[in-house]
Amino acid sequence: MLSRIFFMATLFLLQACAAQSQLVQDELETVTRENLKYYLYYPEGYSPNGDKEFGILLFLHGGGESGGELGWVKRNGPPRLLAQGKQFPFLILAPQNPHEKKWWNAQAVMQLLDSVVDNSNVDSKRIYLTGLSRGGSGAWELATQYPDKFAAMAVVCGMAPLPYAHWIDKEMPIWVFHGDKDDVIAVDESDQMVNKLKEMGYDVRYTRYKGVGHNAWDRAYTTDSLYTWFAKQKRLD
Template sequence: MLSRILFLAIVFLLQACAAQSQLIKDELETVTKENLKYYLYYPEEYSSSGDKEFGILLFLHGGGESGGELGWIKRNGPPRLLAEGKQFPFLILAPQNPHEKKWWNTHAVMQLLDSVVSSSNVDAKRIYLTGLSRGGSAAWELATQYPDKFAAVAVVCGMAPLPYAHWIEKEMPIWVFHGDKDDVIGVGESDQMVDKLKEMGYNVRYTRYKGVGHNAWDRAYTTDSLYTWFAEQKRIN
């Protein structure tokens, strides 16, 4: 009996060694492609041949505008205001998430943004960021992963990456909007994120709408002072 147990132990040991011998070190360069349709707005005074540089606002829409016609993104936010005739003092880049039920491909968004900035008269120190709902969550993600990119960020009813709040550039102004009756992305997401940022000494303001549900963007993006605030921001470094 003892010899049989010993035999089985040896077999298991040999099998373990054999399994370990299959651990191979290797490397593969991957390429992710994304087809992003987008709108790009130029202010009336913009000139591609002039010397004046402008700021640019990157707007990321919510889930309801994903995966369909590009025109859907005119339903909310700055694209809706543009369709209604509003003028802005900076460029606005509004891509569409091509996937109905996938998160934003933020790496692809950054490639698009960099391409537009490099081919336009844009001041790289005046790149602004905003998003609503699923796009608000992506805006938080971009702010954490690219802390040296944006001059200011405004997030409307988005999920917040609380454990990574300290990754965000501390000198970057932040404005958060949320409705306290939001039953899709609870207001606690923004409450906790704002509290954490303030605790760490960040420059953050918070507009918490009483009695408003998930459509806080209706009020947030019709707040004229939001765009004045954006236009006043510029990265120091």
């Protein structure tokens, strides 16, 4: 008898809880906050109050430079060349991903970029994008989420968002670099993305290094014609 009473009481309780279930509509405004350290290079002849506007290159480093000292950013890519004394014809913005094992925070990076552009003598139609490895993946992401922002993009051995290739601005020139012996991010990532873009009529060039592993950036970023190519690009809209 007691077990029957307990069963009935439990059943009643479950029915009461079920009767109280409801779907509530609500809204919460969220805010993205990220502490981004960065380097900003100003080219020769730049003046914040001058008549001449300059382009700007946003560089996203790879996973090996994340989450440590800001100086790590100078290990590869344009920051490394700057440390060696190379000069460029445009500004270079090189933030550091503060998280060792997280992807780039796209919204935070764009907030930083917009702030630098708004407070510098920069031509908003000559904003360039590049990244290597995890930063290359970040570059693809920015290109898909902010298709109206960049005048040109170069990606070095990054994972590619193949299903969203059509989100990228068709008028933006793209240059992809990858080593065919990459055992970290397979060259198939770039092969398939480049083929997809070409099928859709995009302006894309592909440098596929024979016998090169994941460090394709060593050759890609010492290609002087890359920076000449960047400097020639400008958005028309």
